[in-house]
Amino acid sequence: MRKVKTFFALFSLSILLTLALSALQVNPLHAATESASWLMAQEQTNNRSFEEIVKNSQKKEGLFTLYHNQETGKVHLELSPEQLQKNYLCFISLESGIGEGGIFRGLDLNEFLFQWRRQNNKVQLVVPNINFRTQPNDPQSRSVNRSVSDSVLYSLPILSTHPERQSILIDLTNVITSDRDLSNLANSFSKFLGSRYSIDSEKSYVYQVKSFPLNIEIESVFGFSENSGSRGRTLSSLPDSRAFNLNVRYSFIEVPTENSYRPRLADERVGFFTSAYKDLSNSTGRSPFVRYINRWNLQKQDPNSPLSPPIKPIVFWIENTVPLEYREAITEGVLMWNEAFEKAGYQDAIQVKQMPDDAPWDPADVRYNTIRWSTSFQPWFNGYGPSHVNPLTGQILDADIVIESNAVAKFYEGVGFLIDNNEGNNSQQNSSSQMNRNPCNLGRLSLAATSAANVNLSHDISSEHLCFGFESNRQLAMGAMAMSLFDGVNENSPKIQDYVHQYLRFLTAHEVGHTLGLRHNFHGSTLLSPEQLNDTNITHNLGLVGSVMDYVPVNLAPKGEPQGDYFPIIIGPYDRWAIEYGYTPTTANTLYAEEQFLKDIAQKSGEPELSFATDEDLWGVFLDPAANVFDLSNNMLQYSEWQLDNAIAMWDRLESRSPRAGEGYYQIRRMFETIFGYYQNHAENIVLYIGGQSFNRNRIGDPNGRLPFEPIPVIQQREALATLQKYVFSEEAFQFSPQLLNKLAPSRWQDWGNPDANSSLEYRIGDRILRLQKSILEEILAPTRLVRLRDLEFKTAPNNSLTMPELFEALQNSIWTEVLQPEEGVEISGIRRSLQREHLNLLTKMVLREVSVPEDALTLAWFQLKQLQEVLDKTLEKHNDGMNAYTLAHLEMTRDRIVKTLGAQLQTN
Template sequence: MKYWFRKLAIYTVLLYHLLIGNSYAQANQVANIDVQGLNALPIVENLASANNFGENRKEDWWRFHEIVKGTEKLEGLFTLYRNENSGQVYLEIKPEQLNKDYLATVTLESGIGESNIYSGLALDDFLFYFRRVNNNLHFVVRNVKFRTEASEPEQRSLARSFSDSVLYSLEIDSIDPRSKNILINLEDLLMQDLPGLTPLLKYSLQADYRLEASKSYFGDVNSFPENIEIDSIYGFSSPEGANLVTLPDSRALSLKVHYSFSKLRENNGYIPRLADDRVGYFITAFKDFSKNNSQEPFVRYINRWHLEPSDPNLPISPPKKPIVFWIENAVPFEYRSAIREGILMWNKAFEKAGFQNAIEVRQMPDDADWQPADVRYNTIRWFNSLDAGFARGPTRVNPLTGEILDADIIVDANMVRSIQQVYGTYVESKVNKKGLRNRNITQASECIYEDLPQTVASGKLNTGSDSELCYGMESLDQASMGALTLSVLQNATPNSEAMQNYVHQYLRSLIAHEVGHTLGLRHNFHGSTMLAPEELNNTEITHTKGLVGSVMDYLPVNIAPQGVQQGDYFPQVIGPYDEWAIEYGYKRSPQVLLEAMIPETEKSFLEQIALASPQPELSYATDEDIWDINPLANVWDMSSDVLLYSQWQMDNARVMWQRLDKGYLSKGESYSNLRALFNRVLQYYFRNATLLSKYIGGQSFRRLHASDDTSWAFVPVSLAKQRQTLTKLQEYVFAEEAFRFSPQLLNQLAPSRWQHWGSPVPNNRLDYPIHERILNFQTAVLRSLLDSQRLNRLQDIELKTSPGEALSIPELFDTLQKDIWTEILTQSEPKPISSIRRSLQREHLNILLEMVLRTTDAPEDGRTLAWYELRQLQKAIESRLKQFPENLDIYTLAHLELSGDRITKALNAQLLSK
């Protein structure tokens, strides 16, 4: 009893002196108490800390209870206190929660519907921990890029060598005297621009927006046993605003960001699985300093879900915990069945990996008490936009192990809506304000945007979000083309059963592709080449084996050639590669008991699965593999013979032009619809034609290992196939007969004249620029064929093949020149050269002159051959002008005289420069 009286006396004296302004040391001295003895008492220790918070916070030792008094207490992983009157939210952190890793996922819950600011976008995910430093609490992002064994001496140096990132230093509001729990105001953390919205808005909207504290507040706040879920609504303002049409006043906008802070799953039996470059998984990689291996210092784990069989003794059993996808209650009713089927398509693959019904689909109820961004739920989300047109399937992953923890697929309503509006002008009006989207010419020609200059990119396919967005728009273009085919060639109306079935096939395939990403799979751009062209519309094959080797490719709509019964437009089942990849990622190793298992133990087991990679239907090529080299690792191609398949599609396009020319529009329909249809068919024609150029100087490439049953990683395209390609390019791209349209059709291609927000009227040419469209396409193909990288590859391939088996640069140059200058280089009766051919010839001449005058990159042999071709062309022009000037029209005469003069001056300039 005396002890408790003594404690009460000590506390009373301390409190008195603290209240009158003395420091803790002075109060301690007056009370004549041993400091170290006091520090052993929890309440005194916290009094000491409380006194250091600041001059006006000397009473903070009891302030904890005053702050939380009258608030709503939400207990869970962290305890939250919400004051409904002030709107403030406080976070309570226990001592044992300090310096412990947690997963943060950040989602843009509401957007503005344009310019890359869309609802449902995943903004960030990372590991973080709280660290107390004096009277502040640091919010620290964990560095997970470098590791070593905990028992290794080098562990001591890693923290000094590679810094974590302290994003915020938060002021401690109070500390509970008994529990030592720390209380902070969440405004100090989540009313800041933690997700980096300010630079995102500046980049996307090209305007400076400031975060306004007075317009920002907390929305829903919840705490659960393993996670907390918090909405922050941020108000932004800009004095000038931005060029936006979705906002009533672009000087102000609001964005909702959803935060999930969740417990990191540890010691749950999950075993990281080692990656293999022959199988396409997203990976979690780190540099391991515990292994003195200079050849391969990185450890790579595949990203995958934690699936455990309910009965490990059976060859196939349900998982203990299946992967559950929820269809958001915002998804229209008519699309839910297609989405469900697209998700469940993957259960076939999991059966071969030993799991029955590994994936389940559930419908989010209309009165659900959770949000789609909640880290506990995997959702298929639906959003609307003015200009997006994409779907995306990101995952949230434990960066220490590669375990997938959460996945949310977002689908823009435009992906489906625009297909059913067959006559809509979607493709023409959706233009990035920064200019046209750049596309690789070997992937597809630039989209035909109405009355805007055409550009063609020479860069490679982007990765990450840019490629996803490009995929969405291109996928939409492909799907719209298929719907147009149904309409033009089969007279299907938007509401017909055939059209509804088509939309169902498309959406199911789209969702299957995105679900594949959420299972850990990367793109496989070799997946579309499994079947021969004549097998593509045989449903006995496509419903069993599959239409493609992998749904993870960027797949075009499969349109049957003329005279062939139409089969599946899009895959109805996943492909052999998809099943094999899931087997690699999820099949349970029988070699070692789970309790004793470490990743390296599975190496031999995984190697046996990966050894199947040389099988043609298991071919794999992903984003970094589809540069110009491999003609079968491509996007928007189909079948093992792209030359034949593309020819079929270009023939289909020509038939469609004929139908459009014969009065396709209904009575009273605007001619602007005809212009939109013509553009879409022209774009489809261009895209298929440009697939051919990859055969020139092409080489197949496989991610093979030395033990695989094959000898070469690279196999050049045969000389016969390359010569066949040049013949097809001449016929479908360069020939005078390639583009013939009636005056009636061209004079009906009127633009839309609706002028209002979201529907701008073009301010340049009103009539249709047919010469410009054709020349831009021909130029793109021609410059791609004579690109310096391709010429260098052709020269290298001559050393990789036997003599006479490679397409030489001289043969390429000579073939193109003869195809393009046929009117001059043949001995036939001279005739006027058409305007389209003159434009093509001028562009060819420009390319050769640039090589000779060294204004562009080219190998030296290429420059020499360009000089040689110019000399031959000069002689032919001079001969024609001397022999038959009276038979040529003024257009042709002027064209040839100027061309000859340019060659002469260029060759003379080259001689003078030397």
């Protein structure tokens, strides 16, 4: 009863207050303003003075005024009245790493647009909801404000108000050092850190504060300590795995308010990063989603000139940390893109400058775009090209490219001489054990798909800005080994220096492309035929690839053929076209008025040299063999077969090679294994043709436009299957001499500097061959691929598709040749017995419904086992006395397993 009385009392009081204000003709909003002023006065009275709080603090003036007290560790932020309700950008990155586990310097942790909003005696850090927008003066804006929510990340008490400036002071320390900091650091690496580590507040502090006209930079150190009772693996890069530090950089940037930048609409046929929102005012029937491409604000000095310098060019500064010998290659990689900008009407749109050793400016200043040099113990990338973008418009504000020193260092590390015992030539190799841990060799569609090299991070490590990596290192090593083993080139040769120069120039061009707004184009490698790849008259004018935004392998000519460029030395046709779309100026007055101009450019996508496929067309899909990584040419079947032959030739050359006097054999082991990984990569590329389909992004009405899906011609699918039978499943594959296999010894140093420290002493060649064969066999019989083969019978003309019966029969004939086509005295080698067991395992799992495959696949597997049982019965009866113990036991057990499988009682739903 008391609560009811209180309610009516308050209600009556509010009515009386309203009547009183009305009688006095006082605006309630004005009254609220007066009340806020009264609160401000109370704050000044009740709190310590502004100057007292910031006493002994170092003042940093710039975008915001910061006060850093190095004794207490406090960081205070001063906000002027005009800085409230204003848009700012926050970009958070990892400024230091631990050198392994994917925790490396330069990784983006978070980015968002935010505002400072005052609520009573507190200031809130608010992330406004910009995903839903309306046009100006649209009444729906009121509905949007009530239908969707902003995100209030922090509510910070106002400590004091400056008596003259009327600016307010807040404590920013906990926002940038606690376990609930802006970066959400602990959760970012939760899968890697698990419950083993947590942030130790006693070890966390603000390291440095920098303030510039357009941005502020704050770097915090987070101390991580091992939790009590936790035990985990030793981290080789740390002196003691119980604790480590991570530095986090917070960048606050003002959102430009100038009107000279015009957003540009995106088109899915051209691969730009985008900034998207839903336009609730759109009532035209077209998609309500608006997508702007991410691009720089380039404007001509002379708008009427067909070729004009920009008013403000894009300038990249090579940081003074970059080794002298690599600066020229990096410069050339950046400037590659000026050719494309000339087509868009700009002269010298991109410039490169060298940061002096005594530079008066700081690379952290957002006014400078830098190319930085990073060193990690076990990096997961060779290049990293992020940019900072205004999500409201898509305007790129700045970019800082990171080149990982291991892109080159891992190439030279451990390079030694291998002496040709017959010819006395020198050679070299890449000793990095990481080459054989490739996150891009994904196991693709197989039942036992290998995850991305044990990636255990919760954040998106597969970001398009993280490029190349382990497989790129292997490709780089393969090119060097080819030069060494085939041509006797040593590590001091100018040819090797030119080779590294060519790679680093290409890597830089790829990362610069990302900072210009371009996404990956995994179709770019299909520009030329295999025969054209080494014709420099073509590659120096048209390009080696359609786009440097692809993950391009080393281009190795077939053994005995002239070698052309190892890596692209110019950008490709797609790159020029994409820049034309993104940056060519128009005279259109509105966003949609230039839409037809852009469509005229985009509809050229049907031209083969402009083919485009990006990350979502590849990862987890692997439908189109042309949309792939580390492939080359428009006939990958031919090119991959060349590379399989190159690998075999390299193995043969290793037969006659030895380390130089006084060195161990570990380099031969690493070279041998690197070639194995290369061999497997090309075998996996061939698998993609089986059940594959071409996919393109053409639209109705495009010249040269095609249907979105086109099945791979059956003749190519059969050719792919035959190639795999020859190079992977046949008895003739993987023939190594005892001489070579007995050289494969690891390095025996027992410390963290030896990548072989935890490897087995002997090289288990049988396991290694089986691992490759098993992977390829599982790829071929993966449930997703079997579904595609089933569906292709509906999507192609009769008798024009590779059917599941044909596939099952071809595999059985290839893998069980010894019993299906027996000769006198049946004898099956150890490699073949292991392969046959794996094939039996896969068919058995299908029949027992342990995997989900189409019903037709299940019945075919049953039929194949039934046929095999009948053949085994005859073979064992006829050739029993002519078999060795291995073969007899193998076939007897195989028959027994088949009988039990076919007679098993199955549970069905």
